[in-house]
Amino acid sequence: MIQINNLTKSYGPNKGVFDLSFQVNEGEVFGFIGPNGAGKTTTIRHLLGFIHSDSGSCSIMGMDTHDFAAKLQEDIGYLSGEIAFFDQMTGLSFLRLLSEMRGLINHDRMNELIHFWDLDVSVKIRKMSKGMKQKLGLVSAFMHHPKILILDEPTSGLDPLMQTKFVDLIHQEKSKGTTILMSSHSFEEIERTCDRAGIIKNGKLVALEDIKTLKKEQRKVFMVSLASKSDIEKINSSTLEIVKQKGLDLEITTYGDINPLIMELSKCKVVSFDLKKQSLEKIFMKYYESGDSNE
Numbered sequence: 001m002i003q004i005n006n007l008t009k010s011y012g013p014n015k016g017v018f019d020l021s022f023q024v025n026e027g028e029v030f031g032f033i034g035p036n037g038a039g040k041t042t043t044i045r046h047l048l049g050f051i052h053s054d055s056g057s058c059s060i061m062g063m064d065t066h067d068f069a070a071k072l073q074e075d076i077g078y079l080s081g082e083i084a085f086f087d088q089m090t091g092l093s094f095l096r097l098l099s100e101m102r103g104l105i106n107h108d109r110m111n112e113l114i115h116f117w118d119l120d121v122s123v124k125i126r127k128m129s130k131g132m133k134q135k136l137g138l139v140s141a142f143m144h145h146p147k148i149l150i151l152d153e154p155t156s157g158l159d160p161l162m163q164t165k166f167v168d169l170i171h172q173e174k175s176k177g178t179t180i181l182m183s184s185h186s187f188e189e190i191e192r193t194c195d196r197a198g199i200i201k202n203g204k205l206v207a208l209e210d211i212k213t214l215k216k217e218q219r220k221v222f223m224v225s226l227a228s229k230s231d232i233e234k235i236n237s238s239t240l241e242i243v244k245q246k247g248l249d250l251e252i253t254t255y256g257d258i259n260p261l262i263m264e265l266s267k268c269k270v271v272s273f274d275l276k277k278q279s280l281e282k283i284f285m286k287y288y289e290s291g292d293s294n295e
């Protein structure tokens, strides 16, 4: 659906994007992450046809994003990282203007989204908080049922409750088959929404990670409480990796397959069983840290 082929746009050494290639498949949610100034917005601007590459190209649905920018806008919902609004307008008049420009007659989805975000659109944009403006931007990006969503830091300015609502909205769109590319600094958001993530650093793609595989192979720590000392002895004599033991409480590590753990626990009386929350943050963080290892 989205193809980036050897894209290069240089604003100076390590500034811009350099020989960048990746693709986003139809119906996929793709996370684009990387440190400040890595080149995420520059890539996104090419996808919207706003800037010309030095070399290489981008295409969406087989159409060059620069040559067919106007045509492609019909199918793209775009949220800019720095949204420029007409400050004197109310939220509603702004959305109506955009609807008119898009030739949108049915406003059901627009109203649904206003309601979803609990956004007071009667307020003038200049009086809106940062979060309200972000919600307005999200309504305008989603309201025309786009086939493709390109979102530059979509939850910046949203409070944690609204960030969770955003995740729900992405799941809704994914179930409809929408293709989504979004940049984010929130690992948790990427983990909760994306199928794959591309990690960019100094304008170069340093990794492409399949989130499901990462999660599957991820080290998991289970907190288990057993009923008796003899149960503890059974687990101690198994091949399970015990990382911590205190009285009848254990912390047991698994890598991928959790069945050996379940098998062993089935021989014991289990009082409680919990998964210790781990995130993919550690995996992603190594790409953020400075140094030449990933360059």
Ligand SMILES: Nc1ncnc2c1ncn2[C@@H]1O[C@H](COP(=O)(O)OP(=O)(O)OP(=O)(O)O)[C@@H](O)[C@H]1O
Pocket: 011, 014, 015, 016, 034, 035, 036, 037, 038, 039, 040, 041, 042, 043, 081
């Ligand atoms: N028009 C421009 N003129 C000069 N330099 C630019 C221009 N646009 C971007 N850059 C530089 O290119 C680099 C990449 O910028 P970009 O905005 O793509 O980063 P980003 O990954 O989106 O960062 P952030 O996470 O901070 O939003 C930065 O060093 C930036 O200063």
